[in-house]
Amino acid sequence: MKNIKKGIAAVFVAIFTLTSCTEDESVATMNNVTLAFNNTFKGNTIVLGDATSTEATVNTSAEGQVHHFSELKYVISNVRLLNSDGIEVAYNVSDLDNGATVVDQSKEETLEYVLNNIPVGEYTQIKFGLGIETALNTLDEVSFPSFYATAGANDTQMHWEWGTGYRFTKIEGFYGADNNTLSIHSGSTVVGTEGAYTQGVDAYRDITLSLSENAIVGNNAPKIMIDADFDKLLSGEANTITLGDSNATPSIHTANNMVLFVDNIGGNGDDNITGMFSVNSVEN
Amino acid sequence: MKNIIRNIFILLLLVSCSHDDSEIVSYENPEISLVIPLGFPEFNNAVYNNIPTKYGVELGEKLFFEKKLSTDNTVSCSSCHIQANAFSDTNVQAIGIEGRLGFRNTPSVQNLAFINFYNWDGSRLELENQTLVPIITHEEMDSSILEVIGKLEAESFYKELFYKAFGDDDITADRIYNSIAQYEYTLISSNSKYDSIKRNEGKKFTEREALGYQVFQEKCISCHSTELFTDQSFRNIGFPINPNANEAGRSRVTGDPEDYMSFRVPTLRNIEVTAPYGSFGQFATLKEVLDYFDNGVLTADNLDPIFKDNNNRIRLTEEEKNYLIDFLKTLTDYKFIDNNI
Structure with a gap:
């Protein structure tokens, strides 16, 4: 079955390539779209730092807890752009090697993710996943060796081995006057197929953002500036969280605690489909 | 042009189909008839999708004892799952490569064909989906499936074992998972x-x-x-x-x-x-x-x-x-x- 799918994909690529070649080269038929992620606390770009850092950006939660991060990573996948005709352009949504990325605050180059060869048009909306949909969340190194390697690198550690899936977020840092450790990881533990899970928790969240102005793909390659406000982690629409012994360290890996954080930053998939994300601006 | 593409497509379909057909077990690799001992529950449904065969089990057993599954070739499944201990071990917590300490006690491997939840926390419902976990876990084998496949491909006898078990000598991830599960399905203890x-x-x-x-x-x-x-x-x-x-x-x-x-x-x-x-x-x-x-x-x-x-x-x-x-x-x-x- 996999072979058949690959075969179909190959034929589509062939058709696509052939069609493209016949077009007049002077008029762009496609161009890149860059997603630029700005990870902030209430709009202030986050500076990471260790426990005693004086440079790290310190945030105060709704419950008055100060906290800062030493590590901040999350996975973006399943990117789709909606054009002004209401047609959705899906970007390598079944291909983690070419359609997913790890945003890592400590690596500047990961803060911009370039979508290649997006068809010309005016785009009004962007959708993407925080995390990876269950069907693709299998640590399948054979199908997606490049993403597997990136996510599993020693300085990234986005493999969740016991669940044979990826970590969707990995946040390390410190909270409170005594700089206690916070370590908040999320990932899915579901078994089965979507709609018919037999057990577990789905930590994937689908995000939908309206663009502040249309992104015009043509001779120019637009850049969509996306803010991710990590203030929401503890002080979200869904949950106001006070960190303590029971939920700040890896015991948050218990899926029941984890979901509170996930709903805050990724929305609940129902009446909140933006989570911590918003579009700051579009550069055309 | 369209016709050519369509024909390529049909050709691809045919190739894929005939490839799949070759995986159907031939008479030279008979299924092993697992008997449900008196009073035991039914098999886990996964068994019916991965019915043990003579050479599938032989390959799985070989892999179960294969240290090349670990990144430094020092640890096999059988390092922790020792037959004399009903395929568990005597350590308090499991020990992986370089003496790394796992955080749980090694469970025994017996009668798994009848079990519906695997691991202490039941995180896996099918044995075939479990095999990858120890291979990639830092505290266990700390390898990767491509690393494993690469090592097995370098051994000519593995090519032969995969051929016997699956009809051609492709060494794939799923075949590794399935054959090890097949071997484990045969580990039935009912003669006490x-x-x-x-x-x-x-x-x-x-x-x-x-x-x-x-x-x-x-x-x-x-x-x-x-x-x-x-x-x-x-x-x-x-x-x-x-x-x-x-x-x-x-x-x-x-x-x-x-x-x-x-x-x-x-x-x-x-x-x-x-x-x-x-x-x-x-x-x-x-x-x-x-x-x-x-x-x-x-x-x-x-x-x-x-x-x-x-x-x-x-x-x-x-x-x-x-x-x-x-x-x-x-x-x-x-x-x-x-x-x-």
């Missing part, structure tokens, strides 16, 4: 003294064993039920708590606070040779486990009702404990733990 007695094969309990069996039926069987000696439920029975902050028991998987520090009721088959006991080897001996039950377990909101309703205890006299241990030893299957018997 207890089984002989149940089957009226002429053996008899000693007086002490019989008394122990009575105690077992009074005080243990509600959880350790069926011929697997587990009802496969998850329960918090107030055992000492693993200090590793990653541990949450079943709730790590389900997200249900009711499952906090709940673990799968372990089988009691071959219990004599699977010490130490508990999810991270809290107890060195069966006597220690029984003393703990008798003295009282840790309290918890979700403590199992059997304990909650009885002052967190299972009362046992010293005599009862000794009888019980004698009975439990009748569950040792010497043929299973030693090929030479």
